[in-house]
Amino acid sequence: MQKPPISKYRPYPVIDLPDRQWPSRTIDKAPTWCSVDLRDGNQALAIPMNVEEKVELFKVLVGIGFKEIEVGFPSASETEFAFLRRLVSDNLIPDDVTIQVLVQCREHLIRRTFESLEGVKRAIVHIYNSTNPLQRRVVFGSSKEEIRDIAVAGAKLVKELVPTLPDTEIVLQYSPESYSDTELEFSLECCEAVCDVWEPTPEKKMILNLPATVELFTPNVHADQIEWFCRNISRRDSVVISLHTHNDRGTGVAATELGLMAGADRVEGTLFGNGERTGNLDIVIVALNMYTQGLDPQLDFSNLNDVREVYERVTKMDVHPRSPYGGDLVFTAFSGSHQDAIKKGFAQMPEEEGALWQVPYMTIDPKDLGRNYRAIIRINSQSGKGGVAYIMEKEYGFNMPKEMHKELGKVVNAMADQTGDEITPEGVYECFQNEYIKVREPLDVIEWRSERLNDETVEGWAVVRHNGEEKNLRGVGNGPIAAFVDAVAGIGYSDFELLSYSEHSLSKGARSEAVSYIELKGPTGAKCFGAGIDTNISLASIRGVVSALNRLVKA
Numbered sequence: 001m002q003k004p005p006i007s008k009y010r011p012y013p014v015i016d017l018p019d020r021q022w023p024s025r026t027i028d029k030a031p032t033w034c035s036v037d038l039r040d041g042n043q044a045l046a047i048p049m050n051v052e053e054k055v056e057l058f059k060v061l062v063g064i065g066f067k068e069i070e071v072g073f074p075s076a077s078e079t080e081f082a083f084l085r086r087l088v089s090d091n092l093i094p095d096d097v098t099i100q101v102l103v104q105c106r107e108h109l110i111r112r113t114f115e116s117l118e119g120v121k122r123a124i125v126h127i128y129n130s131t132n133p134l135q136r137r138v139v140f141g142s143s144k145e146e147i148r149d150i151a152v153a154g155a156k157l158v159k160e161l162v163p164t165l166p167d168t169e170i171v172l173q174y175s176p177e178s179y180s181d182t183e184l185e186f187s188l189e190c191c192e193a194v195c196d197v198w199e200p201t202p203e204k205k206m207i208l209n210l211p212a213t214v215e216l217f218t219p220n221v222h223a224d225q226i227e228w229f230c231r232n233i234s235r236r237d238s239v240v241i242s243l244h245t246h247n248d249r250g251t252g253v254a255a256t257e258l259g260l261m262a263g264a265d266r267v268e269g270t271l272f273g274n275g276e277r278t279g280n281l282d283i284v285i286v287a288l289n290m291y292t293q294g295l296d297p298q299l300d301f302s303n304l305n306d307v308r309e310v311y312e313r314v315t316k317m318d319v320h321p322r323s324p325y326g327g328d329l330v331f332t333a334f335s336g337s338h339q340d341a342i343k344k345g346f347a348q349m350p351e352e353e354g355a356l357w358q359v360p361y362m363t364i365d366p367k368d369l370g371r372n373y374r375a376i377i378r379i380n381s382q383s384g385k386g387g388v389a390y391i392m393e394k395e396y397g398f399n400m401p402k403e404m405h406k407e408l409g410k411v412v413n414a415m416a417d418q419t420g421d422e423i424t425p426e427g428v429y430e431c432f433q434n435e436y437i438k439v440r441e442p443l444d445v446i447e448w449r450s451e452r453l454n455d456e457t458v459e460g461w462a463v464v465r466h467n468g469e470e471k472n473l474r475g476v477g478n479g480p481i482a483a484f485v486d487a488v489a490g491i492g493y494s495d496f497e498l499l500s501y502s503e504h505s506l507s508k509g510a511r512s513e514a515v516s517y518i519e520l521k522g523p524t525g526a527k528c529f530g531a532g533i534d535t536n537i538s539l540a541s542i543r544g545v546v547s548a549l550n551r552l553v554k555a
């Protein structure tokens with residue numbers, strides 16, 4: 001990098017709009033969305049989609065609810081042309097969906113584009129030319145007037161060709177490409193000139209698309225540019241103002257949102273932000289951002305995983321694990337305090353459908369996107385007891401007493417620390433099994449039988465293995481646990497106190513089993529839990545006592 005003074009780059013000029021209105025506006029309705037996945041997204045792929053892949057993605061876009069879909073650049077290649085013909089021949093364009101085609105302002109390309117539209121009911125013909133000073137100089141070697149005339153010639157030719165498709169309603173869209181980098185007055189001049197040719201009316205509008213072809217500055221400048229244009233275009237009621245942002249500075253979403261506040265009506269973008277360089281605007285994000293504000297985005301992402309599966313397969317692009325809403329890790333907490341808060345948030349969410357979503361760290365209910373809760377909490381050495389308890393509960397159905405969370409949390413944390421790895425839910429369960437269930441030394445219970453003698457007394461008989469030796473024991477108490485405690489006193493386990501006991505059935509798993517949790521206090525004052533599982537509830541509690549005794553001995 002150049003050391004200061006930096007001469008290689010310069011700041012972009014700010015816009016003089018002291019009475020700008022957009023900062024105090026909010027977004028209160030969904031814009032008209034236009035997917036450009038099949039065009040801008042496609043043109044940025046190393047291996048562009050073939051016809052079958054485009055058909056598959058087109059159907060997904062229709063399913064999401066896009067009413068405007070840029071299907072390609074039909075004059076660019078046989079594949080692009082064939083795809084549009086396929087949409088027509090297989091009658092794949094629903095009546096309420098308008099397809100859009102892009103073309104440069106060049107005669108042979110515009111004519112070819114019209115050929116591709118035969119049989120389409122309604123189409124947006126999108127013409128563009130670069131208008132910014134750099135491209136005027138290095139690409140076109142043309143004056144402003146000559147650049148404006150390219151656009152005018154393109155618009156005239158489109159108008160002239162409209163009668164060749166009498167059954168097709170044609171809407172004109174014009175993009176002063178690189179609007180973001182063009183003098184505002186000059187972009188306006190080109191757009192006004194195209195409007196003069198097309199003569200839009202409030203009943204028959206045309207679309208003026210103002211692309212941030214390359215994102216060059218902060219989103220507020222983009223908003224200023226859009227507000228300035230909306231205020232200055234002469235036929236505001238006859239034109240739809242459209243945004244088309246890219247993401248070179250990583251703020252395409254913000255630029256679009258501020259652009260909507262600045263008065264735009266329409267948004268072009270792609271799923272997961274696929275597109276040239278750093279990508280186009282990610283429509284999933286903007287739409288779901290609206291949804292999280294209680295606004296109907298008019299796009300349905302209730303099966304985001306399915307959308308993503310098709311997207312990744314046909315584009316051969318990956319959705320980044322941290323991509324908002326769609327990424328693998330966006331609903332996952334590894335760290336203890338996040339897990340604790342999420343677990344508590346879930347526990348306190350009212351059950352009724354439509355209850356206000358209030359789970360800490362989660363802006364949206366993953367279920368609204370068809371995503372499950374499985375990966376919300378994942379365990380590594382940054383995790384805490386709450387996360388471990390959550391896994392035990394959600395994955396395996398164990399509602400451990402709160403005081404026990406600490407114990408198991410410590411064991412799992414030590415394992416994660418030692419391995420340096422993530423501990424899968426299976427790993428957490430294995431820890432639980434090893435720590436509580438498979439502890440059969442020095443004491444193990446082989447058989448247990450009890451009988452209630454009267455209201456106050458239960459008698460119990462146990463066959464136990466103690467330090468490898470089998471023993472028959474007998475005890476009495478006011479319940480089975482007390483009888484067992486009395487029985488094991490005979491082999492030296494007398495100096496402990498039963499602090500708590502709880503049990504529940506295990507709904508998950510093939511057999512219907514019960515689990516008991518027993519907390520004991522040993523002679524040194526040390527406390528520890530035990531857990532027992534059995535199909536017989538009474539035996540489950542005895543196993544819980546044995547588990548706690550063995551752990552107390554070990555401690």
Ligand SMILES: CC(=O)SCCNC(=O)CCNC(=O)[C@H](O)C(C)(C)COP(=O)(O)OP(=O)(O)OC[C@H]1O[C@@H](n2cnc3c(N)ncnc32)[C@H](O)[C@@H]1OP(=O)(O)O
Binds near residue numbers: 043103130140
């Ligand atoms: C910002 C965007 O995303 S714009 C969309 C970009 N998408 C694509 O380019 C994908 C599809 N494009 C293609 O397949 C090809 O580029 C085609 C078929 C459109 C044109 O192919 P070719 O004519 O062989 O080549 P190429 O694109 O290099 O043409 C460049 C010429 O077009 C001119 N040109 C470029 N854009 C435009 C435009 N919008 N309007 C008029 N002329 C243009 C250039 O000035 C250049 O002119 P020159 O030959 O006099 O120097």
Ligand SMILES: CC(C)C(=O)C(=O)O
Binds near residue numbers: 040128175211212
């Ligand atoms: C053709 C235009 C709209 C474009 O893709 C861009 O400027 O990025």
